[in-house]
Amino acid sequence: KKGSYDHFMQKEIHEQPHSLTTTMRGRLKDGGVLLGGLKEHLKTIRRCRRVVFIGCGTSYNAALAARTFVEEMTGIPVTMEVASDLLDRQGPIYREDTAVFVSQSGETADTLLALDYALENGALCVGITNTVGSTLSRKTHCGVHINAGCEIGVASTKAYTSQIVAMAMMALAIGSDQISTQARRNAIISGLTSLPSCVSEVLKLDAEMKELASSLIDSESLLVFGRGYNYATALEGALKVKEVALMHSEGLLAGEMKHGPLALVDEILPIIVIATRDACFSKQQSVIQQLLSRKGRLIVMCSKGDASTVCPNGSCRVIEVPGVADCLQPVINIIPLQLLAYHLTVLRGFDVDQPRNLAKSVTTQ
Ligand code: UD1
Numbered sequence: 001k002k003g004s005y006d007h008f009m010q011k012e013i014h015e016q017p018h019s020l021t022t023t024m025r026g027r028l029k030d031g032g033v034l035l036g037g038l039k040e041h042l043k044t045i046r047r048c049r050r051v052v053f054i055g056c057g058t059s060y061n062a063a064l065a066a067r068t069f070v071e072e073m074t075g076i077p078v079t080m081e082v083a084s085d086l087l088d089r090q091g092p093i094y095r096e097d098t099a100v101f102v103s104q105s106g107e108t109a110d111t112l113l114a115l116d117y118a119l120e121n122g123a124l125c126v127g128i129t130n131t132v133g134s135t136l137s138r139k140t141h142c143g144v145h146i147n148a149g150c151e152i153g154v155a156s157t158k159a160y161t162s163q164i165v166a167m168a169m170m171a172l173a174i175g176s177d178q179i180s181t182q183a184r185r186n187a188i189i190s191g192l193t194s195l196p197s198c199v200s201e202v203l204k205l206d207a208e209m210k211e212l213a214s215s216l217i218d219s220e221s222l223l224v225f226g227r228g229y230n231y232a233t234a235l236e237g238a239l240k241v242k243e244v245a246l247m248h249s250e251g252l253l254a255g256e257m258k259h260g261p262l263a264l265v266d267e268i269l270p271i272i273v274i275a276t277r278d279a280c281f282s283k284q285q286s287v288i289q290q291l292l293s294r295k296g297r298l299i300v301m302c303s304k305g306d307a308s309t310v311c312p313n314g315s316c317r318v319i320e321v322p323g324v325a326d327c328l329q330p331v332i333n334i335i336p337l338q339l340l341a342y343h344l345t346v347l348r349g350f351d352v353d354q355p356r357n358l359a360k361s362v363t364t365q
């Protein structure tokens with residue numbers, strides 16, 4: 001089943017041009033988006049007071065990656081809930097809310113309990129899942145199957161990118177009645193069409209990421225700074241490193257750097273800064289300058305051709321990735337970090353597909 005690959009995680013990372021293609025298959029039509037599972041519910045969603053994204057782990061991060069674009073396309077406020085925390089707080093969920101549950105397996109206990117809670121509170125419940133026939137798919141009022149194909153590695157990779165694309169398509173579908181955003185929608189639809197080939201291109205960084213991993217093999221910790229569309233990329237990249245490579249790693253909001261994280265910066269701690277082109281680019285350039293002036297050990301992820309712009313004196317390591325539309329860039333940017341986590345795990349001699357203490361589907365609280 002692994003074919004020519006050594007591990008399922010490796011296979012699933014490299015499969016992403018294909019899994020993303022199947023996620024979009026039959027759904028991008030005549031310059032529009034057709035999601036059969038949402039069609040009948042779009043009017044209700046458009047009238048809702050708030051969208052609440054609910055999930056755990058990587059699925060939560062995928063929702064966070066899609067959040068900004070959903071807000072942009074729909075004008076509806078989007079709030080984020082980690083499923084267990086919503087339950088702990090018994091946080092407010094109303095009839096006027098659209099609660100969107102994101103889960104690869106569709107069987108995560110906390111997510112399903114949060115679903116029961118939202119159903120009791122009368123919200124419209126929407127599922128985003130990879131598993132047809134799962135409890136999540138059955139119990140939600142409607143939803144979108146991401147159709148990424150079976151994912152076996154405990155660390156989610158291809159489901160993450162397919163979830164982001166499914167939620168981007170959901171945003172386009174909800175916003176499709178708005179004339180003012182038509183040009184932007186067309187641009188993103190064409191961006192989605194060319195996304196699988198950009199993913200193939202970024203996968204060519206495999207050897208470079210293996211080399212980077214070998215330079216980090218003995219590090220005790222790894223920080224990842226992101227912001228805007230790529231705050232989620234920072235969280236998800238750090239989660240991958242933590243869960244499979246068993247190395248402490250934290251994803252941080254770059255805008256919060258001065259409020260604590262800066263105290264950790266020295267010549268030893270490796271720090272990845274995500275600084276691909278978008279509206280936050282100049283702010284990230286200044287973050288890089290401030291980290292360099294404190295002798296930070298930087299690895300900067302930037303758009304192709306930007307190496308000397310982000311790091312003029314050549315004192316940081318640079319990962320150049322293909323540029324795509326800002327809201328789709330998280331799909332590209334996570335891939336070098338997935339590859340890095342994979343190689344770091346193999347080099348450190350840990351189990352890639354079955355990390356210590358973790359399960360693919362957490363069906364108990
Ligand atoms: C559906 C078919 C697909 C077929 C296509 C042809 C299924 C599962 N899908 O895909 O095989 O090629 O029509 O037009 O038979 N749903 C939920 N919660 C979820 C996810 C989905 O309630 O979390 C519901 C949807 O609202 C929908 C149904 O499940 O009623 C199928 O969803 P989905 O597979 O995404 O729909 P299509 O893309 O239309």
Ligand code: BG6
Nearest residue numbers: 057058059103104105108156359
């Ligand atoms: C587990 C998995 O913790 O559950 C993660 O190890 C996953 O990879 C998380 O992100 C949530 O799972 P699901 O199936 O609800 O997306």
Ligand code: NA
Nearest residue numbers: 137138140141
């Ligand atoms: Na359903």
